Amino acid sequence: MRHNRAFAITAWIALAAAAVTTLAALAVATTAVSVLSGRTELPHRISLIPGTDLLDLTYQPSWEVAAYIDVCPRIDLDVDPSELDCEYVQFHDLEEHMGGHVETPGDVRAVGVSFEGRMYFDAGPGWNPLIASLYGMTVLSLLIAAFLLAQLWLLLRAASQGDPFTDRVVRRLRIIGATLIAWEVAEPILWLFLSPKAWDYGLTTMSDVHGLELGSMEPGMELTPIAFGILLLLLAEVFKRGVRLEHEQRLTV
């Protein structure tokens, strides 16, 4: 049947994705053990198939950083901008403003600029708690993703082998939904103990980049995965009803 074939094809795709994700987790874990035990330097490229360039993973421990700058309401070219607490940023239409005192247009003006990016780390070989935390959370995230993909594979395989309204499908939906919610709640809590700030690292800049700060946790609790997890739990209840209807149908002669 066409829908069974569709389930079977997507099941194979989910299985392949789970396998690659598991492989990536093992590669990162192996690299972490090698770096933290002092055997190798911190690599920036991990080969999933050693000795080849076929499946290379670019990974470097990093952390979220952000900066916010206040925009000066008025640009005064006679004043040295380094003496101010704000930055000269002019948001204007295409009309040029030349020389002397420059007023920013009154209709729409910039009041602040927010930057988000990542700070990449390098460290010497040997034990370092921050590098170990970053590697550990990466491996854990990859293993959770692999687990979810494996559950998706089992769900699609069960659906492809017969009617999708079975107890096995209901169970897989509940597992995936609950895991998504649990991980989204647990991850920020783990970062409270494993972030650079938790290991007493800070940031000082002596450059043109003012106000740069380390993120407190990464990536922070997001509502989208939690909402998706709740949606899957609700879908499981719908499928549960389908299981009951299927059972009734099977016992209708």
Place this chain on the structure above:
Amino acid sequence: MAIDVRLDHVLLDRKMTLTELSDRVGITLANLSILKTGKARAIRLSTLDAICRELDCQPGELLIHVPDESRHPRSSPR
């Protein structure tokens, strides 16, 4: 369920096996077995029509309503 299926009685009376009935009415042996053993939750009128036609019987001979108290009589208090 309070509906008793007396298919085995009627088959015995008509001297027919379940397999023969299955071949005649075009319903699988598994489904007829579900019906005969009382596990069925519902029966289609088309199925009832086919069985009654082959067994030359009335639906009332196949399906008997047995009130719950008759199935599980209450024990009198001592």
